[in-house]
Amino acid sequence: MEFFLTKGKLPKKLSLLAKLFSRAAAGAGASNEAYLAERLLRAEMARMRERLRGVPRDFPKLKMEQRAKDRFARSRSRRMMKAIRKSERPVVTKDLLAARYRRSPILDRLVHDRERNWTPILKRRSLKHTLSVSLKNFSFLDDPNGALASLSRIGLLECTASQAALHFDDDFCLDAGAYLVLAEIWPQMARIFAGGRMRRPVQKVLNAIGVGRHNNMALLAAVGDPEFQLNGKHADVWAFPLQRRRPARTSTSTTVHIEPQTRERATDRFCETVNDWLGVPEIERELTQEGKGWIAGIIGELLCNAERHSQAETVDGDWAVTAFMVKRSENGEDVFRCHMAFLSVGRSFAQSLNDAPSDVRNFVDEYTVKHIRKGQSTSTLATLVALQDAVTRDPKARLLGSGGTGLMDVLDLVSLLGPTKEPGKEARVTIVSGDSCIKLQSPYIRGDRREGPTAPRVLWCNAENSPEYPPDEASVFDLKEHFAGTLVSVAFTLDPVYFADDSETENDSD
Numbered sequence: 001m002e003f004f005l006t007k008g009k010l011p012k013k014l015s016l017l018a019k020l021f022s023r024a025a026a027g028a029g030a031s032n033e034a035y036l037a038e039r040l041l042r043a044e045m046a047r048m049r050e051r052l053r054g055v056p057r058d059f060p061k062l063k064m065e066q067r068a069k070d071r072f073a074r075s076r077s078r079r080m081m082k083a084i085r086k087s088e089r090p091v092v093t094k095d096l097l098a099a100r101y102r103r104s105p106i107l108d109r110l111v112h113d114r115e116r117n118w119t120p121i122l123k124r125r126s127l128k129h130t131l132s133v134s135l136k137n138f139s140f141l142d143d144p145n146g147a148l149a150s151l152s153r154i155g156l157l158e159c160t161a162s163q164a165a166l167h168f169d170d171d172f173c174l175d176a177g178a179y180l181v182l183a184e185i186w187p188q189m190a191r192i193f194a195g196g197r198m199r200r201p202v203q204k205v206l207n208a209i210g211v212g213r214h215n216n217m218a219l220l221a222a223v224g225d226p227e228f229q230l231n232g233k234h235a236d237v238w239a240f241p242l243q244r245r246r247p248a249r250t251s252t253s254t255t256v257h258i259e260p261q262t263r264e265r266a267t268d269r270f271c272e273t274v275n276d277w278l279g280v281p282e283i284e285r286e287l288t289q290e291g292k293g294w295i296a297g298i299i300g301e302l303l304c305n306a307e308r309h310s311q312a313e314t315v316d317g318d319w320a321v322t323a324f325m326v327k328r329s330e331n332g333e334d335v336f337r338c339h340m341a342f343l344s345v346g347r348s349f350a351q352s353l354n355d356a357p358s359d360v361r362n363f364v365d366e367y368t369v370k371h372i373r374k375g376q377s378t379s380t381l382a383t384l385v386a387l388q389d390a391v392t393r394d395p396k397a398r399l400l401g402s403g404g405t406g407l408m409d410v411l412d413l414v415s416l417l418g419p420t421k422e423p424g425k426e427a428r429v430t431i432v433s434g435d436s437c438i439k440l441q442s443p444y445i446r447g448d449r450r451e452g453p454t455a456p457r458v459l460w461c462n463a464e465n466s467p468e469y470p471p472d473e474a475s476v477f478d479l480k481e482h483f484a485g486t487l488v489s490v491a492f493t494l495d496p497v498y499f500a501d502d503s504e505t506e507n508d509s510d
Contacts, residue, residue: 045077045080046077048073048076048077048080049070049073049074049076049077050073093191095191096121096190096191096192097121097122099121099190099191101114101115101118102187102188102189103115103188104185104188104189105345105346105484105485106151106181106184106185106345106483106484106485107151107155107158107185107188107189108484109481109482109483109484110148110151110152110155110481110482110483111152111155111156111159114155114159117159117160118159119159119160121162121190124160124161124162125162126162127162130163130164130165131157131161131163131164131165132164132165132166132167132196133150133153133154133157133164133165133166133167134167134169135150135166135167135168135169135170135178136169136170137170137174138150138168138170138174138175138178138179139170139174139175139177139178140175140177140178140181140430140432140487140489141174141175141177141428141430141439141489141491142174142175144430144432144437144439144479145437145479145480145481147175147178147181148432148479148480148481148483149480149481151181151182151185152481154166154182154185154189154193155185155189157192157193158189158190158192161192162192163192163194164192164193164194165193165194165195165196166193166195166196167196167197167198168196168197168198168199168202169197170199170202171199171201171202172199172201172202172205172326172328173201173202173205173206173324173326173339175339175341175489175491176209176322176323176324176339176340176341176489176490176491177339177341177343177430177432177487177488177489178489179205179206179209179211179322179341180211180242180320180321180322180341180343180487181343181487182211182215183211183214183215183242183320183322184244184320184343184345186214186215191216198217198219198221200221200222201326201328203219203220203221203222204219204221204222204225204228204234204236204237205237205239205324205326206219206222207219207222207223207228207234208222208233208234208237208238208239208241208324209239209240209241209242209322209323209324210239210241210242210322211242211322214242222234236326236327236328237324237325237326237327238273238276238277238280238324238325239273239322239323239324239325240269240270240273240321240322240323240324240340241322242320242321242322243262243266243269243320243321243322244318244319244320244321245262245263245303245306245307245318245319245320246262246318263299263300263303263304263307263319264300266299266303266321267295267296267299267300267303268296270295270296270299270321270323271287271292271295271296271299273323274287274295274417275287275292277325277336277338277494278494278499280327280336282334282336282496283336283494283496283499285499295413297409298406298409298410298413299321301405301406301409302319302342302406302407302410302488303319303321303342305344305406306318306319306342306344306486307319309344309347309352309393310344310345310346310347310352310485310486311346311347317344317345317346318344318345318346319342319343319344320342320343320344321340321341321342321343322340322341323338323339323340323341324338324339325337325338325339325494334496335425335493336493336494336495336496337491337493338417338418338490338491338492338493338494339489339490339491340489340490340491341487341488341489341490342487342488343485343486343487343488344485344486345484345485346484346485347434347485348379348383348433348434348435348436348483348485348486349382349383349386349431349433349434349436349486350378350379350380350382350383350386350433350434350435350436351379351434352386352393353382353385353386353391353393355393356391356392356393357393360391360392360393363385363391364382364385367381367382367385367467368381368382368385371470371471373470375473375477375478376470376471376473376476376477376478377435377436377478379434379435379436379478380435380436380437380476380477380478381471381476382436383431383433383434383436383438383476384438384460384461384471384476386407387407387408387431387438387459388408388447388456388457388458388459388460389405389408389447389456389457389458390405390456405457407431407488408447408457408459410429410488410490411429411440411445411446411447411459412446412447414427414429414445414490414492415427415445415446417492417494418492418493418494418495419495419498420493420495420498421442422493425493425495426441426442426445426492426493427441427442427445427490427491427492427493428440428441428445428490428491428492429441429445429488429489429490429491430487430488430489431486431487431488431489432479432483432486432487432489433483433485433486433487434479434482434483434484434486435478435479435482435483436476436477436478436479437476437477437478437479438461438475438476439474439475439476440459440461440475444459444461444472444475446459447459448465450465461475461476
């Protein structure tokens with residue numbers, strides 16, 4: 001062990017004790033840790049004194065020398081103990097102390113050389129000021145590149161910082177998809193983030209959809225809501241809590257394909273959630289059995305596609321889904337804003353089309369060669385092709401005409417529930433997949449059966465709605481960062497006036 005050091009610094013081998021002691025002195029419930037740290041510190045100082053004293057001698061002159069050594073040892077150990085106790089070391093929790101690099105497909109692509117640059121916790125430098133990330137306009141619907149940049153900053157700090165704050169600076173939750181991705185990467189990160197700003201409306205949504213609990217966030221304003229304390233729910237938030245399939249490639253059952261599926265339970269709950277949205281007093285509608293079956297089919301198809309196509313050479317991919325509706329007062333009227341998000345981690349749409357049937361692959365190649373240009377790469381154009389009906393990598397589904405319809409069905413659902421075109425309330429869908437982004441809103445929000453009522457739906461994001469013309473650059477574009485998977489984020493507004501008019505029309509027809 002080292003005993004001599006540069007002034008103002010601790011020996012390297014005692015720095016661990018200093019960190020343990022700083023942790024023991026901080027936070028509630030630290031009494032046990034304080035006791036253990038004190039015992040460790042005293043034991044180490046006792047060993048230090050023994051070494052400084054040396055071997056005792058019996059001769060008188062040597063005894064005097066021994067007493068001098070003893071005084072020196074006690075003085076030296078007291079100074080060392082005082083230095084350790086006053087040392088400004090970062091607070092290191094037990095979970096953080098045990099943190100190791102964990103693979104995250106999303107973070108590993110957003111952060112360059114994440115594994116190589118990931119610094120062990122005890123080797124990280126402590127700073128006088130706390131580093132932070134501010135999540136402002138945190139929304140794939142509004143700013144997909146900005147959302148990815150925010151996630152990248154979070155990943156960079158996770159690699160090198162000993163402690164940081166995470167500030168949620170939006171007034172409201174602007175997008176379910178952004179928080180779904182944050183929940184996806186959270187378990188693979190070291191727990192360096194502690195504290196930060198978050199407004200009450202955001203806290204209530206994160207509490208309702210379960211992201212706060214999943215990420216171990218202290219949502220004091222939300223939990224303190226009297227309505228939540230009484231009923232376990234917020235009066236102005238209706239949520240489909242975060243649900244995810246188990247990690248990809250982890251099925252162990254030999255009968256996995258005939259057992260009740262997680263996605264089947266998820267679709268049932270999703271239908272119940274939409275029914276709750278429609279059942280608020282201002283709207284007072286409910287889904288018919290046919291409507292429930294239709295929505296269940298749409299959600300089930302999306303989740304099934306994630307399982308079948310997100311992982312190469314397997315049908316055991318994963319997915320995560322969440323949704324919520326919030327009631328807000330805007331310009332003196334109640335507005336019901338709905339958000340849905342569906343996430344799969346792994347291959348992008350463009351990557352999954354690489355092993356599509358030859359006729360699909362040929363069409364993709366022809367389309368991309370014709371329209372490739374700066375800002376719209378071959379992978380982005382291939383992603384737009386994947387949006388069209390009947391474009392699927394599954395040859396059996398293509399032969400039966402039953403595959404490749406999931407995304408168009410989502411657009412139909414959104415257009416049916418939120419048809420308003422009032423600025424700021426119109427339906428929007430953003431698809432982020434690999435290197436590509438497709439932002440859909442009026443006039444590009446719903447597919448068109450151009451060749452007849454049973455023809456495949458197409459949406460080419462141009463005025464002609466034709467594959468002969470390039471897509472709108474504002475709607476179809478390359479991302480600045482690669483997203484390792486596919487996110488479908490949805491937003492629309494339930495308009496009580498629309499449903500009231502629809503009800504009057506039904507009554508008149510009776």
